[in-house]
Amino acid sequence: MSQLDEQAFGHVARFFQALAEPMRLKILNGLRDGEKNVSELVEVSGGTQANVSKHLALLRDAKIIKRESRGTKAYYSIADQRIYELCNLVCGQIASQMSLDAAANEVFISALKTN
Amino acid sequence: MSQLDEQAFGHVARFFQALAEPMRLKILNGLRDGEKNVSELVEVSGGTQANVSKHLALLRDAKIIKRESRGTKAYYSIADQRIYELCNLVCGQIASQMSLDAAANEVFISALKTN
DNA sequence: TTTCTATATAACCATATACTCATGTAATAT
DNA sequence: ATATTACATGAGTATATGGTTATATAGAAA
CATH class of the missing domain: 1.10.10.10 (Winged helix-like DNA-binding domain superfamily/Winged helix DNA-binding domain)
Incomplete structure (x- = not known):
């Protein structure tokens, strides 16, 4: 390397x-x-x-x-605005990993996005 | 919060x-x-x-x-393939931050991408 | 100048992290 | 059964990190 x-x-x-x-x-x-x-x-x-x-x-x-x-x-x-692209990528990943039911999941994602 | x-x-x-x-x-x-x-x-x-x-x-x-x-x-x-999206985003950012001339910069980026 | 407000920084402490060396464990081969 | 190969993990150590408190600095106001 x-x-x-x-x-x-x-x-x-x-x-x-x-x-x-x-x-x-x-x-x-x-x-x-x-x-x-x-x-x-x-x-x-x-x-x-x-x-x-x-x-x-x-x-x-x-x-x-x-x-x-x-x-x-x-x-x-x-x-650098790319920070938010990064965070959104990660947030999506985290949300999909968490074993929440669909409703809770939605709350979770919107909480992340609307701030 | x-x-x-x-x-x-x-x-x-x-x-x-x-x-x-x-x-x-x-x-x-x-x-x-x-x-x-x-x-x-x-x-x-x-x-x-x-x-x-x-x-x-x-x-x-x-x-x-x-x-x-x-x-x-x-x-x-x-x-999770998104890892590489993340890394590529960051690599682009890092490369543009480094004060390298155009040639060196190119080497840098391709070194990151071709591995 | 003195004072006040806003921010930065130093000193210090507790915990977390990354590494190494040694050892444990599990599957295979003899 | 024993040995070997491949991997995981515990113990110990050094350094990094995040937090607090106290203090320094810089600009505005009195």
Whole structure:
């Protein structure tokens, strides 16, 4: 396996790693409808300010979100819309894996999609 | 945020987590062209037998691969083809993020796709 | 300047993860 | 029955990760 491949697997793994955390998914979910500042994200995610800031830094490192500072606030937004394609793919998969009856399944899927 | 959402984020996170490891990506890459037994996967991944077995167990838990035992060997294969859609999405993203010139970029992408 | 508000970051701790080595187990072959 | 081959798993260890609390920094307001 080439050196290039090795590197590539590392990159891809780090990318998935950034999405492998419930709180970060919550934050990304909060950004579905556009930019939010940190305080707003703290609200919707239910996390602490310090913790949310850390996750935001990590997501930014992974180039998944971008930051724009305006006045004393920091506005974050999605840098790559493909995130949601990814999540939707995974959500479909998860939903189909869960042994829910059809009704519950529908609730589940719509809960994921309408946020 | 509903209880259902909380659960959902957890599920999705665990799914991404399974993909957030270079060795596991290597293994999945090794399964692109069909089933392989553990020894073959040890070969193509370059890992130790114990370690590969553990990653296989984890991937199986995540329902990403399935196992079929034949004789004394264990054959693994992809349980959900969407994995590769995911990886391709991410690879495209990674490639476009890397500051490579066009030529190098092409090499990079084809290296990812042709394995 | 001082103060307040918004955000980032350091220090620290607990848990999770990935790896290695050694050993267990199961099917086959001798 | 014993040995061999193929795989799984437990124990132990090092590092990574996620969380908390306390503090630093930066801009706006008084």
